[in-house]
Amino acid sequence: MTIYFYKVGQPYGCFSNFSPHGIIMQGIYWSTVEHYYQAQKFVGSPDALIIPLIHNAETPEIAAALGRDPKRQVRLDWQEVKTQVMREAVLKKFLTHTDIREILLITGEQLIVENSPTDYFWGCGTDKTGQNHLGKILISVRDEIRNLLSLSVISD
Numbered sequence: 001m002t003i004y005f006y007k008v009g010q011p012y013g014c015f016s017n018f019s020p021h022g023i024i025m026q027g028i029y030w031s032t033v034e035h036y037y038q039a040q041k042f043v044g045s046p047d048a049l050i051i052p053l054i055h056n057a058e059t060p061e062i063a064a065a066l067g068r069d070p071k072r073q074v075r076l077d078w079q080e081v082k083t084q085v086m087r088e089a090v091l092k093k094f095l096t097h098t099d100i101r102e103i104l105l106i107t108g109e110q111l112i113v114e115n116s117p118t119d120y121f122w123g124c125g126t127d128k129t130g131q132n133h134l135g136k137i138l139i140s141v142r143d144e145i146r147n148l149l150s151l152s153v154i155s156d
Helices: 033-040 048-055 060-067 078-096 098-105 133-150
Strands: 002-005 023-025 028-030 111-114
Touching (some): 023 033, 023 078, 033 048, 033 078, 048 060, 078 098, 098 133, 111 133
Parallel strands (some): 002 111
Antiparallel strands (some): 023 028
């Protein structure tokens, strides 16, 4: 069976980067993974002044809109680092929040797919031919957490 997720209010909505599960990265609290991810686009770029606005955005939707503004210049290495930035944030989210960690772990070995109708990089797109990088990250994080638990490195 395949687990599809997309909107926060739907089943497995906690897998969404818009879910209200804050993370602390480099000593800074971020309201959602989406806030953190969008801000990282501008680290060291000429538009780095947008980072506090993204950080303080009232909702992840606003953070995403600010980060996706085509008039802004993202960091030069963004295409090379964006998947790793996302993975680190998603891992932190599931290490931080035991309730959703359990939801992730009970998915067993099932395929996890972000059922985005528009995103063919992070999700599967309308025709299900997308690359599903977010789903792949969640599967990878699930495996890493399982390994950590078997070594008793993390606890509740």
